[in-house]
Amino acid sequence: MNVLETRDLHHDFSGLKVLFGVNLQVREGERHAVIGPNGAGKTTLFNTITGTYHPSGGDVFYKEKKITGYKPHELVRIGIGRSFQITSTFTRLTAFENIRLAILSKHGIRFNLFRNVNKMKEVTEETEAMLERVNLIGERDIPAGMLSYGKSRALEISMAMATDPELVLLDEFAAGMSRDETHNAVELIRKMTTGKTVVIIEHDMDVVFSLADKITVLHYGKILATGTPDEIRRNPDVKDAYLGDLEV
């Protein structure tokens, strides 16, 4: 089954055409990377899938159900999580508080309406468990804005996973990381997304080829190729257009 599918997806920004009929297919359990040069339309593709923008044409399907135009919070409720290219934690809240907010959003509870003590205990326990999974116990009470870059991205991934999504979209989680941080991030993604369907946008080809079992190449808003890492590596169109002389 395709967990995620776009059919003839188009998008433009007041006349600037960015996506031209994208047909993306992501199978259940796949770790699917979307690669392509800067400006290819990768983030716009995520934004039209996840309700930030309404596509100017075409449709989005989640497990064969049409979800075009769903709002981000509706997507969370049906099992879709995402992270953003730009860090999007609440900088003044602690790591604990950030994760708790994400967990509360899963329960559909607004914090200020939150009065049920038993539920509060459950949410606190879930938050602590998530801090542990993501190796942020030591940073529990540190404001997100004071975390190292790698740790703040880890926090963000944990927030995307806190809603327990079946499908998670990660936009350039390793961008700007050091080698060590990147290595840790790849391990973290692997651990956090076991059994999930994952779509990642990624520039770092080491990350792409070590994580992905399927790759889609986006070029000027169109899919140039889709295939296994080996197929993509060998694809002459991809080499010409994008990978060039890179040793991948």
Ligand SMILES: Nc1ncnc2c1ncn2[C@@H]1O[C@H](COP(=O)(O)OP(=O)(O)O)[C@@H](O)[C@H]1O
């Ligand atoms: N909000 C926006 N308004 C206008 N143009 C945009 C906006 N977001 C992206 N673009 C343009 O759309 C194109 C694709 O951008 P983007 O999807 O961010 O590419 P990528 O993530 O592949 O680098 C670029 O030309 C970019 O300048």
Ligand SMILES: [Mg+2]
């Ligand atoms: Mg982008």
